[in-house]
Amino acid sequence: MALDDRRHSLTEERLSSMTVPDVGCTAEARQAALARLRSMGLPQGRDEYWKFTKPDTLVQPDAPKAALFVDDEAPLFDNVDRLKIVFVDGVYSPELSDPFELEGVQVDRLEDVCCTDDHWAEDLYGVLEARGQTPVARPLAALNTAYAGDGVTIRVTGQPSKPINLIYTHKSETSDVFLHHVVRVESGAEATILETGPAAARFNKCMEIEIADGGALHHIRAQGRDHERRAVTHMFARLGEESTFKSFTLTANGVLTRNECVVELTGDNAVAHVAGACVGDGDFHHDDTVFITHDAVNCESRQVFKKVLRNGATGVFQGKILVQPGAQKTDGYQISQSLLLDGDSEFLAKPELEIYADDVACSHGSTSGAIDEEALFYLRARGVPNAIATDLLTLAFLAEAVEEIESEALRDDINTRLEAWLERRRG
Amino acid sequence: MLEIKGLKVDLEEEEKSILKGVDLTVEAGKVHAIMGPNGSGKSTLSYVLSGKDGYEVTGGGATLEGEDVLEMEPEERAAAGLFLAFQYPVEIPGVGNMTFLRTALNAQRKARGEEEMSATDFLKMVREKAKSLKIDADMLKRPVNVGFSGGEKKRNEILQMAVLEPKMCILDETDSGLDVDAMKLVAQGVNALRDQGRGFLVITHYQRLLDHIKPDVVHIMADGRIVKTGGPDLALEVENNGYADILAEVA
Numbered sequence: 001m002a003l004d005d006r007r008h009s010l011t012e013e014r015l016s017s018m019t020v021p022d023v024g025c026t027a028e029a030r031q032a033a034l035a036r037l038r039s040m041g042l043p044q045g046r047d048e049y050w051k052f053t054k055p056d057t058l059v060q061p062d063a064p065k066a067a068l069f070v071d072d073e074a075p076l077f078d079n080v081d082r083l084k085i086v087f088v089d090g091v092y093s094p095e096l097s098d099p100f101e102l103e104g105v106q107v108d109r110l111e112d113v114c115c116t117d118d119h120w121a122e123d124l125y126g127v128l129e130a131r132g133q134t135p136v137a138r139p140l141a142a143l144n145t146a147y148a149g150d151g152v153t154i155r156v157t158g159q160p161s162k163p164i165n166l167i168y169t170h171k172s173e174t175s176d177v178f179l180h181h182v183v184r185v186e187s188g189a190e191a192t193i194l195e196t197g198p199a200a201a202r203f204n205k206c207m208e209i210e211i212a213d214g215g216a217l218h219h220i221r222a223q224g225r226d227h228e229r230r231a232v233t234h235m236f237a238r239l240g241e242e243s244t245f246k247s248f249t250l251t252a253n254g255v256l257t258r259n260e261c262v263v264e265l266t267g268d269n270a271v272a273h274v275a276g277a278c279v280g281d282g283d284f285h286h287d288d289t290v291f292i293t294h295d296a297v298n299c300e301s302r303q304v305f306k307k308v309l310r311n312g313a314t315g316v317f318q319g320k321i322l323v324q325p326g327a328q329k330t331d332g333y334q335i336s337q338s339l340l341l342d343g344d345s346e347f348l349a350k351p352e353l354e355i356y357a358d359d360v361a362c363s364h365g366s367t368s369g370a371i372d373e374e375a376l377f378y379l380r381a382r383g384v385p386n387a388i389a390t391d392l393l394t395l396a397f398l399a400e401a402v403e404e405i406e407s408e409a410l411r412d413d414i415n416t417r418l419e420a421w422l423e424r425r426r427g
Numbered sequence: 428m429l430e431i432k433g434l435k436v437d438l439e440e441e442e443k444s445i446l447k448g449v450d451l452t453v454e455a456g457k458v459h460a461i462m463g464p465n466g467s468g469k470s471t472l473s474y475v476l477s478g479k480d481g482y483e484v485t486g487g488g489a490t491l492e493g494e495d496v497l498e499m500e501p502e503e504r505a506a507a508g509l510f511l512a513f514q515y516p517v518e519i520p521g522v523g524n525m526t527f528l529r530t531a532l533n534a535q536r537k538a539r540g541e542e543e544m545s546a547t548d549f550l551k552m553v554r555e556k557a558k559s560l561k562i563d564a565d566m567l568k569r570p571v572n573v574g575f576s577g578g579e580k581k582r583n584e585i586l587q588m589a590v591l592e593p594k595m596c597i598l599d600e601t602d603s604g605l606d607v608d609a610m611k612l613v614a615q616g617v618n619a620l621r622d623q624g625r626g627f628l629v630i631t632h633y634q635r636l637l638d639h640i641k642p643d644v645v646h647i648m649a650d651g652r653i654v655k656t657g658g659p660d661l662a663l664e665v666e667n668n669g670y671a672d673i674l675a676e677v678a
Binding site: 041164191372373374375377378380381382383384385386388389392393397398399400 | 430477478479480500501502504505506511513514517518519520521522527530531532534535538570572587591
């Protein structure tokens with residue numbers, strides 16, 4: 001179907017200033033992505049999945065300026081032994097990174113993925129993204145596949161002794177960054193990938209993840225505290241038999257964040273948990289768009305999203321569970337909740353279930369509420385000042401999402417960070 | 428310790444008068460009991476004293492060691508030494524019992540200009556006090572009151588009281604929902620604190636609790652006023668004859 005004029009010109013206007021980079025042997029995949037993008041066109045506000053989040057600033061040719069944020073906190077996971085891979089405004093920095101040496105993992109820079117070596121990632125780059133374009137179009141992910149200038153490929157073959165931390169630093173007020181990572185967890189292998197930092201004034205990131213039978217991937221992300229940054233991220237995960245994928249995202253600040261997560265459970269007994277906790281204050285718009293497809297027997301999926309909003313902050317949740325014919329014994333759970341600390345903030349939720357199998361258990365819930373006055377009075381009556389009591393209840397509200405992090409050490413790190421943020425906000 | 432003078436209170440939303448001039452003085456080291464029929468204003472008195480929203484003071488006042496408590500925020504009243512053991516302790520999912528207790532204790536200490544207690548000292552102190560109330564480690568670890576039985580919730584209230592060491596304790600129907608053994612434990616907890624010169628205001632429907640916590644003074648409250656004050660015998664009279672006789676007598 002031909003695009004309407006406006007979408008066509010919007011798309012071409014954006015593409016006219018960009019060149020498809022010549023990175024590794026991804027040329028074919030990039031051209032295919034470009035063709036996909038041209039057939040879909042870039043998103044507009046009237047599109048079904050963009051009604052709650054204005055795509056304009058993500059689509060326009062130039063990235064809106066984002067002032068640099070002076071973060072005087074110690075970096076997250078500072079005390080965790082990890083393999084650091086650092087990108088500065090979207091460019092890999094060998095000086096700041098650790099050498100790609102970790103037993104059980106093969107890491108390569110995207111540009112080193114060469115056809116002649118028959119690199120494993122060739123078969124994945126853009127492939128899962130393309131699969132994730134139906135039934136819902138995700139044009140900004142296709143844009144990423146076509147134009148991503150950097151990224152890494154991570155192949156997990158064993159049980160690496162420490163997590164891999166992708167660290168995204170932001171040094172330029174106008175940086176407009178595309179990063180694309182490809183991850184494959186081999187059969188029986190298990191790893192943890194951490195992502196931290198704001199990355200850019202405008203950040204478009206795509207991560208394709210394939211988990212083979214019996215593999216497991218833990219993903220924990222913190223999106224940085226820069227107030228003015230914008231980000232659109234996509235995760236496309238395909239899970240084999242008995243495999244596990246657990247992802248958690250922490251977001252504080254950022255004028256606009258859209259995190260899309262597309263998961264396909266293609267092998268029996270696979271488990272996917274996707275969770276997010278966000279704390280938004282003022283000019284803050286945070287959107288979690290999740291699509292989980294059950295296409296095998298006896299798989300479990302959980303979506304747990306919690307948002308704390310105040311001073312006019314907006315939270316969006318669009319979550320779907322699709323159960324394909326034959327995906328019997330599906331156990332699907334979805335909860336999205338917001339804690340509105342004042343009357344100016346807004347939470348928009350669109351939970352969706354689409355089920356074509358008859359022996360499944362799927363539940364979903366969405367709530368929006370204020371601080372529990374009874375609990376608040378109880379705490380205050382014991383001497384806890386109002387502001388601290390509110391923070392305690394805020395942390396308690398977020399706990400269900402944070403508890404999705406399996407590692408106690410990493411969970412503690414996230415909790416400590418959250419506490420510090422809340423404390424700082426109290427002044 | 429606690430001095431209430433001519434206290435008049437309306438329900439904010441309904442413009443309904445609940446307390447119609449309460450006079451009551453609790454001295455240090457003394458236990459005062461308030462009994463009275465349903466709807467007489469007993470629980471309202473406890474909420475107004477502890478600072479719950481939804482009430483409007485239309486007359487009179489209340490002081491704790493000479494300080495006007497009604498002017499203070501709930502947390503300031505707590506730091507000043509006022510404690511309410513809730514009739515219905517609130518469940519707070521996601522907030523650990525220990526975190527809650529420690530935050531409360533240290534916030535009070537901070538407000539009074541005292542040094543905060545270290546995690547180790549705190550743990551030791553709480554474990555000791557919990558033991559005497561038969562509160563096990565598991566209960567301390569769980570979120571505040573979540574999944575607690577009625578008796579466990581009330582014991583948890585007394586544990587908080589023991590940890591926070593308030594000067595003036597108000598017990599709002601702490602005996603409701605307690606079996607005999609739990610009541611004895613609660614009473615022991617109260618009696619242990621009583622010996623240290625603290626004031627108590629025990630709100631109850633029944634004489635039963637007063638067998639274990641011997642009151643010095645018993646007040647009968649009806650229709651927003653203290654209508655009769657006497658010694659421990661007054662509670663027995665209520666137990667035997669109900670409120671009707673007393674109310675008829677003062678009417």
